Amino acid sequence: MERLPRDFYNRDTLTVARDLLGCVLAREYAGELLLGRITETEAYIGRCDKACHAYHYKRTRRTETLFARPGTAYLYLIYGMYTCLNLVTEPEGEPAAVLIRGLEPLAGAETMARLRFGRDLGELTAYQRKNFLNGPGKVCKAMSLDRTLDGHDLLTPPLYVLPRQGEIGAIRCGPRIGVDYAQEAKDFPWRFWIEV
DNA sequence: CTTCAGATGCTCT
C-alpha cells in the first residue's frame, strides 16, 4: 500500500486533520509492523493560534521542527514523561501540525500491549482495553515513539501513514483538550474524531 | 461513572 504523499500534508491544516481520520499510522518496530487507524486529531496553526507552540511564528529550538517541510514528524515531551506525535502540515515555513490523539489498533496489538502495560493483551482489564489508544501519550507509548523521531520524514520508514481504506462514519468536531491557557483559541473547534 | 493528586523533566524567561 502506498504511503500518503507529501502533497497530502501540504494543505490547509484543518483539512488535513479531517482527512487523516480513518488513515492508518504505520510504525516499524523491531521487525514488526504496528498499525493503527487514526480516530482522533487536533489542528495547531502557528499563524493565528495561541495554543500552538509556534504561535505567531515563534521560533525556538523545540518549535524548529514545526517550520519544516510538510510530512515531517514533530515529537515533543509533555509533562515530563509523555511524548506527543504531530504531523507537520502546510508549506515549509508555515508552522502548523496535526496532533494524533487516538488510534484503533489494526495490527501488532500484542506488541503494543507489551509496550504500554508490560503485559500481554489477554491480561489487560476491560478498562485498559477500552482505553487502549485514546490519548496522544498512549499512542506514543504503544508505538515506542519518542523524540529521537522528531524531524523524521513521514514518507520513509520506520514511521509513515497509509491512505484511508473504505468508508468512515460522520466526522465530529469540538474544542481541543488541555489548552485552557490559550485565551480565545481555547474554544476553536479544531479537534476532530470519528466513532470507533 | 466521577474527581483528584501526584509523577516527572524539558523548555523558555
Add this chain to the structure above:
DNA sequence: GAGCATCTGAAGA
C-alpha cells in the same frame, strides 16, 4: 522557577 497539547490509580457516588 514556572508551566506544560498527559496518564494512572485510588477513592467516592
